[in-house]
Amino acid sequence: MASADTDIAPRRSVLVRGLRWMANHRSIALGGFLIGMIVLAAIFAPLIAPADPYMQDLLATMEAPSLAHPFGTDDNGRDIFARVIFGARISLLEVVLAVGLAVLVGVPLGILSGMSGRYVDQAIMWTMDILFAFPGIVLAILIVSVLGSSLINLLIAIAIFSVPVYARLSRNLTLGLKRMDYVEAAVSLGISRRRIMSHYILRNAIGPIIVQSTLTAGTVILSAASLSFLGLGAQPPLPEWGAMMSDGRNYLGLNIWMSLFPGLAIMITVLGFNILGDGLRDLLDPRK
C-alpha cells in the first residue's frame, strides 16, 4: 500500500506542476495546443480525412457542408475537409523547408559576420541590408519569375528573404556572446575559431533562434499561401491552402466554403505559431 502511494504521489505532482506551469504560461500552452493539433492532423491525415483529397465526384460538386462532407465539396466534387487536412502536411512541410534553409544559411553567416573583422562583417551585412530592403513578397515574385512557378522554387524564394532576419539576429547574439568571459577564456586557451563558433556561440544562441523560427513560421505560411493564391507557388491539384482559395475565388457567391475553410486553417496555424512565439520570447527574455 505504502509503496503504491509513493509511486503515485510524485506522478501526480508532476501533472499538477505541469498544469500550473501551463496556467502561468498560457501563451505557450495555447500556441502549443494549436500547433499540436495541426501536427496531429498532418500526421494522421489519411485516418482523419473522410475521403481522398484528390478524388473527384462530378455528381457531387459545390455542395454545402453536410455529414458526408463536413466542409462541403469543391468545383470538382472533391471533399474540402479532406483537402484542408492534407493541406496541413503541405503547410508544415513549407515551414520545415523554408525555415530550415533560412537558418542553415543565415545563422552561420551571422555568426561569421559577428566573429570576423570589419571588412567581412560589412560585406555580409551590406548584402543582408540589400535583401532586407525588398518587401518579402516582391523579392519572392522576382525569384519565382526567374526560377519558374512551383512550390519548391517558392520555398527557396521565401527562405532567401528570411535569411537576413537570421543573419542579423545571430550577428547581434554573437557580438554579445563574444565578450562573455567563457568565450574570451576559450580564445586565450587557443581553441580554434571554428570550434568557438559552433560550441561556444551557436549553442548559446539557439534559444533566440528557436523563438525567431516560431515567428518566422507564421510568415512562411502566409507568404506561401499568398503567392500560391496568385498562382506563383503550389499548382493545382495540390491541396495547398492558398491554391485552394485561388480556385474558390472564381466561385464567390456560389460556393464560399472553398475559400472559407482553407483561410480558417491558415489563420489557426499562423495564430498558433504567433502565440507560441510570443510566449517563448517572453519566457526567454532575460529582462522579465
Add this chain to the structure above:
Amino acid sequence: MKAYILKKLLALPLILIGVSLLVFVAIRALPGDPARLMAGPEATQEAVDNMTVRLGLDRSLPAQYASFAYGAVRGDLGTSIKSKLPVVAEIAERLPFTIGLAITAYLIAIGIGVPAGMIAAIYRHGWPDQFVMILAIAGASIANFWLALMAMNTFSVQLGWLPLLGASSWKSFILPSITLAVLPTAVIARMTRSSMIEVMSQDYIRTAYAKGVAPSRIYWSHALRNALLPIITIVGLNFGSLIGGAVVTESVFNWPGIGRFLVDAVRYRDYPVIQGVTLVAVTGVVMMNFLAELLIAVLNPKIRFD
C-alpha cells in the same frame, strides 16, 4: 546627429546600387536566352537577334549593367514586351492608385491602431487590454486575401453594397484599403501599447499625476507625444510589408496599381516590367525607411546630441 545622418546618407546609394545589381543579375540569371524569352515564344531568329542587340546582350555584363543603371537614373526602364510602351509610363499611370491605396490604409491603421493601443495600455491587464491584444494577434495571423474574399462575398456579392472589382468610384477604395490596413493596424496597436506602457512608468508621468494633472491630459499630451517616436518608426519601417500586402490585395480586387501590374507581368513573362516595378517599389521602400530613420534622428534627443 550630423555624423549619424551622414552615415545613413552614405549608406543609401550603396543600398540602391546593391538593389539594382540584384534585380539586374536576377533577370540575367534566367535559364536560357533572355533575348529569346523577351522576344516571345513565336519570335523568329531575326527578332531574337534584334532583341539581343536592343537589350545590349552582345556586350559585356559590366557594360550592360552600366547602361541599365544609367537608363534607370534617367528614368528609362526599357519597354514592356506586352504593351510595347515604355515601362516608366506604364508605372506612372498605375502608381497613383497604389499610393492612394497605401495612404488610405495607413490612415485607417493609425486612426484605429493608436487609440486601440492607448486603451490597451491604460487598462493594462484589464479586459480592454486583452480584447485589443487578441484582435491584434489575430489581425497579424490572417491572410489578407482571405479577408478580401470574405468581405467581397458579403458586401459585394451578397449585399451588393460595394463594387466587386476595379477602381471606379470612392466606394471601390473601401474594401481594398480596409483589407490592406488590417496588418499595420495590428502592428501599430501592439507598438503603441508597449510604447505607452514604457512611457507611463517614467518619473515625469508620476510627477504629473502627483501634481494633479487630469489623466486624459496625461495620456494624450504627456504620454502619447513621447510614445509617438516608436510608432513613427514602425510606420516607416513597415512600409515594405505594406507594399508586399498591396501586391496581393491589388490582385484580388483587380486594382489598377503597380502590384497587380507586377503579378500580371510575371504571368506574361514581361521581364522589363518585372525589373522596372521591382526597382521602383524597392527604391520607394528604401526611401521611406531612410525618412523614418531621419525623423528618428531629428526627434530623438539621444541621437540628436550624439
